[in-house]
Amino acid sequence: MPGTEGKSVQLDKIKGKELEQLFEVILSLDSMEDCYLFFDDLCTVNEMKSMAQRLEVARMLRDKQTYSQIEEETGASTATISRVKRCLNYGNGGYMAALERLDDKKKA
Template sequence: MDGYKDDDFKGIDQRLRDSSTDALFDAILLLKDREECYRFFQDIATVAEIKSLAQRLEVAKLLEKNVTYTTIAQSTGASTATISRVKRCLYFGADGYQMVLKRLEEKEKGED
């Protein structure tokens, strides 16, 4: 598909893969800093959609720290269904959360 080998996307849901999604991800990869991200995402998504994605990442961070569902729900406002879905993806998904959380941790250590 689009010049990629199937092995290039092992573990990726094939329903995601098409030229439009490739173009979206290519556009995101062109963003140079946080301000550009704010500008682009403000135009392409609603505030609620962006906040929902941010909430899921925060939930994943807390789950990695073994914080309880109750505490996560109270601190993030996420429903237990959202927390459960994030947990499932965190431990049985395509390893996207794991990859990003590891890089965020490495970045934080480098800023110390």
Template sequence: MKQRDGGGTGAQQRARADLVAVLAALPDPDAVDAFLDDLCTPAEIEAMADRWSVVPLLADGMSYRQIHDVTGVSVTTVGRIARCVEGGAGGYRAALAHRREHPAATTSA
């Protein structure tokens, strides 16, 4: 797993690495969905889903204002997400690439 800057204590880094490994090992979207339901509050899941909903729209070239109008996500948050898409850790880009390569896997939930 790639090391992150400012990753917290050794225990926090190990917990994050374990979380990443568990998510990656889950067998299907239903298992991930159940895990997220148990792990996160409804508001946390909603916030993550809102952020993800912005990413494909940015990739399609939609303006920040249009994205706000479609998703309800603030223009400020859209800008922050856009900065991560362009210069973040690469997770959004990898997820977008996976989504493009496996479109059926992203529409069955």
């Protein structure tokens, strides 16, 4: 997978033409409207809720919120919070990179 040399990436198990194509399409989306249209067709409401929830959990963990605060605010289970925390601590840095980009965009 381009850009992931030497890293333990869970997606290595499923990498291939289809996954590369999916990422290429996501990278080609030009606007928020394009994202809404594409992901509305691609994912179920629950899949989108889960992804958005995990990103918010990551933000809250980065900002040193407690598990109980995160549970109360997001409705995430402790299992979900623990999994996100494990990714933040031992993952590939994807959450942190995304959150930093989001922060930079908000500052601009």
